[in-house]
Amino acid sequence: MPELSPSLIQSLGDLLGERLSTSLTLREQHGRGEAHHAAVFPDAVAFAETTSEVSEIVRLCAAEGVPVIAFGAGTSLEGHLTAVNGGVSIDLSRMSTITRISSEDLDCTVEAGVTREQLNIYLRDMGLFFPIDPGANASIGGMAATRASGTNAVRYGTMRENVLGLTVVLPTGQIIRTGGRARKSSAGYDLTRLFVGSEGTLGIITEITLRLYGIPETISAALCSFENVEQAVASAIQVVQLGIPVARMELMDRGLIRAVNAYSGLDLEIEDTLAFEFHGSPAGVQEQVDMVSAIVEEHGGKDFEWANAPEERNRLWKARHNAFYAVVSQRPNAKGWSSDVCVPVSQLSNCILKTRELLKDCSVPAAILGHVGDGNYHVVFAVDPGNAEELGEVAAINKKMVQYALSVGGTSTGEHGVGTGKIAYLREEHGDAVDLMALIKHAVDPAGIMNPGKILPK
């Protein structure tokens, strides 16, 4: 691992003062996300406060061929933050200004370190919200970089659909702006979508222009429990196929409910469950509820349990967002390993059935959850990161899940990204298109300093 030259340390120190650190604690914290991937420390951590500072840091590192890794809230699940070739972690969490909001145009511009909860608290009084909600309180920059989604994607789309434009620092230090504020454009290559999901391997996203939405007049949430996961999934598939515009439709198997109850102090019935949220006018919501009720009844679902008071609803979704932590907390000193595949909805039943078979003899705690309206689901495993046998067992299950998803036209990751964790599947999924990705990577970042070892196989 290359260490930083004294001259680079000096220049970065001149630029950042105490905002440059080589402390072991900070380096350890910046060399990992929230999941099982072992930390690989960067050589230094640089806390940037402006886009031009990011540009200057990148320029200085580029001059010496030193890697740079963007760090937002540190909530990565696929090893995106591991400094596999060392280098400088550029921490953007202090770039947390909400720069501009237009309630007329339903858009805003934020710095990369703004978190989704921070943004939504800020927007609430304006009657607006930003729907994309991965489990963690991730940064908007990180969410753009991994093409994140969450529970609302079935209705509102993912970061792919909701980012209008970006400010990006290129590997040369050059600052560019992509996209714009118009709702649609045919003006040249879609650089915005190229950077969304590029995981810091092509440039560092420092500002994001987002679509916003008015808070719906009526919001209604309900839980429906089933005798088994198959019934729940069959119901979800039918809701999607009928085009009912549910805002959320989340699967939580009974294992997950048990973990969530314990972690979040709830007393949900320990059953395989679909959690719904409906957005719209009072009549529109009622209509959705009626249609969905009929579908779940037909598939053996029990009556809806309503959670309509805002505090009750917030408690439910907060608990759902904490599902990952809930599973992990079942076991002392465990780390979470969250699998993530997404398949055509017609294949969802098959896939989840196969996954349940794979889990039958699994030796570690595991629970199934998913944004089933999108065909996207996860298994969260609570693993002992020091136990190689256990990691091997989970890796084997994960591999079978991914390969089965690919065999039915799905993807190896619906929302967590490739990082280091899914690199092995990229060619199986995309074939020779991977060579084009590598060609673009090499053209944009010939020295390979932008978050090396992520997305692309070596």
Place this chain on the structure above:
Amino acid sequence: MPELSPSLIQSLGDLLGERLSTSLTLREQHGRGEAHHAAVFPDAVAFAETTSEVSEIVRLCAAEGVPVIAFGAGTSLEGHLTAVNGGVSIDLSRMSTITRISSEDLDCTVEAGVTREQLNIYLRDMGLFFPIDPGANASIGGMAATRASGTNAVRYGTMRENVLGLTVVLPTGQIIRTGGRARKSSAGYDLTRLFVGSEGTLGIITEITLRLYGIPETISAALCSFENVEQAVASAIQVVQLGIPVARMELMDRGLIRAVNAYSGLDLEIEDTLAFEFHGSPAGVQEQVDMVSAIVEEHGGKDFEWANAPEERNRLWKARHNAFYAVVSQRPNAKGWSSDVCVPVSQLSNCILKTRELLKDCSVPAAILGHVGDGNYHVVFAVDPGNAEELGEVAAINKKMVQYALSVGGTSTGEHGVGTGKIAYLREEHGDAVDLMALIKHAVDPAGIMNPGKILPK
């Protein structure tokens, strides 16, 4: 202009037989779109029937550095088809197979030459439709290549949101597949979105996987006339800002209505008009209608005139889709010049007001129309393509429109693409990001054989 070598002609002829042509008529027809841009003839036209034939044609041309230009339905409006460096026009119109439809997953795969009308006729009996509808009966490949949209984009998005995956022939002749059938994915660079809107300059799209939608239970269409365009636009802006999910909301100024009446044999009232379409359940549509009625009334709109019978509705939208031809037909031997800008909705009134000022002294027939729900509008001019002074006059108006749109955060093209017509504005819109586009272009197509002279300034 380079002519084709005898050996290339020979090899292409061996491959295609009579499907290779150097006839003047075919070359002229393939060297232009539907608008005012003067034709520049390719040296030959190759009718491909399969992706591997396209690959072979590209390979043969690449070996001699000969340009290739993809041709779908020939409905380009910005000079995309002009063979500025000669070369071979690859006509994909015979690749018109609808390969696969899944009504369970609401998606399909089609060859690039399938047209939007062909697809929708095919889908109708299955209760499905594909909403993206530029005015012309364009090919799906061409629509993907220009990131097209149309009247339904306010509700259903554009080609950007509705293409799930592509088969693409690269400049080397290599065939790749991008994207997939999952509704969302974080698996690597978004090559699908890179090719959508790349106008044949990075590769040739030969197959497209698309999202489909169920035909709504209730469809209702209505016209509302206003005393002036400003009232109509103010109404449209409010509909968007309140998030009412109208399926279509089209502005047609009185000049356009006059042209459309004459061309399509209608007797619409000669007024500045908004045309709406509402999709949903009976109750959902009624609710939208009530809300929109209240808004238009508040802004001085007259009562809705309904067009609810399917044949009446189809006639209305057919007439709207033919608006371009309607304006052009007002003048013998004229060609259409369709301007195209898209701005944040809050800026739409300003922009249209400025545009109307610019049109006051315009010497050629012109009419304003637009997908105002997206902030996207056009002026269609009927120009004499042989009259340089007239072309200069329209170019000057177009330039002012674009520059004003850019100054308020808009884009130089909402849906027609850059082609040759908007190249001059690309740097004004995107700044140094244009250099990154050029870098990608050069990396993917170092010899510059893919539709040269389009999108990027030389």
